[in-house]
Amino acid sequence: MASGKEDVKLLGVVGSPFVCRVQIALKFKGVEYKFLEENLANKSEQLLKYNPVHKKVPVFVHNDKPIAESLVIVEYIDETWTHNPILPSDPYQRALARFWSKFIDDKIVGAAWKAAFTVDEKEREKNVAESLEALQFLENELKDKKFFGGDEFGLVDIAGVFIAFWVPIVQEIAGLQLFTSEKFPKLYKWSQEFLNHPVVKEVIPPRDPLFAFFKARYESLSASK
Structure with missing residues (x-):
């Protein structure tokens, strides 16, 4: 379970279903995070650094460790903040x-x-x-x-x-x-x-x-x- 000072950021765009998935998971868990709006026509250096493979949003950054792909991120959130489980235990x-x-x-x-x-x-x-x-x-x-x-x-x-x-x-x-x-x-x-x-x-x-x-x-x- 995550504890202490958390540095949580989400790079995304408003209106993306994939970004929205991550936001639902974070809200459900009550995790505070900073939303960094990206312009996909002019991608930020931060996005290219954190997701050099796909260069897409969402990118979830937890204590400076980046994770890409919405479903992978949701699972990571579920395993890090264990209350209000998103995946079944079975x-x-x-x-x-x-x-x-x-x-x-x-x-x-x-x-x-x-x-x-x-x-x-x-x-x-x-x-x-x-x-x-x-x-x-x-x-x-x-x-x-x-x-x-x-x-x-x-x-x-x-x-x-x-x-x-x-x-x-x-x-x-x-x-x-x-x-x-x-x-x-x-x-x-x-x-x-x-x-x-x-x-x-x-x-x-x-x-x-x-x-x-x-x-x-x-x-x-x-x-x-």
Whole structure:
């Protein structure tokens, strides 16, 4: 368990689902940290120093030791500040949580993003189909639980913030029907529970500026058709 004087920094951008995951974990644990806003068009020396491999955010820096990749960071936070556990204590359940969190990154993040921001019609249809298939797997996995982690949210829920908050924004902009309450009633109910959780509510970025940002990006893409 972490103790004493902690130097905790998070390099990120407002509006990134990956940065938001780390912020949810930190808020849930009650960890004080300094948020350093990055400009990805003009990356700081600090970012290049701390994450020379990917040069991406988030980067979590604990007592001058940097860690990259949102799910790796969330696990590190969970192991360092042991109260309010994010991962299950049972090894099998923990392995499952890792599996489904990675599944979200591998099967949904890329496909949903491309479905919304791909100009090519065939490519879009392929990514829509992939997203729907992956969301159905998650719907089945959730069963009748409040959260993937049970009564309190855990790693899979935190990974799923992309589905709960970002997917509805990009699908509205692109005029897609990916994630709806009709198609995925359990997952949709989960998303509302999760977004209304006091910890998550406090960390989620404001919707309107994010919507405007992605809309502008979508329109410039459509214009370049």
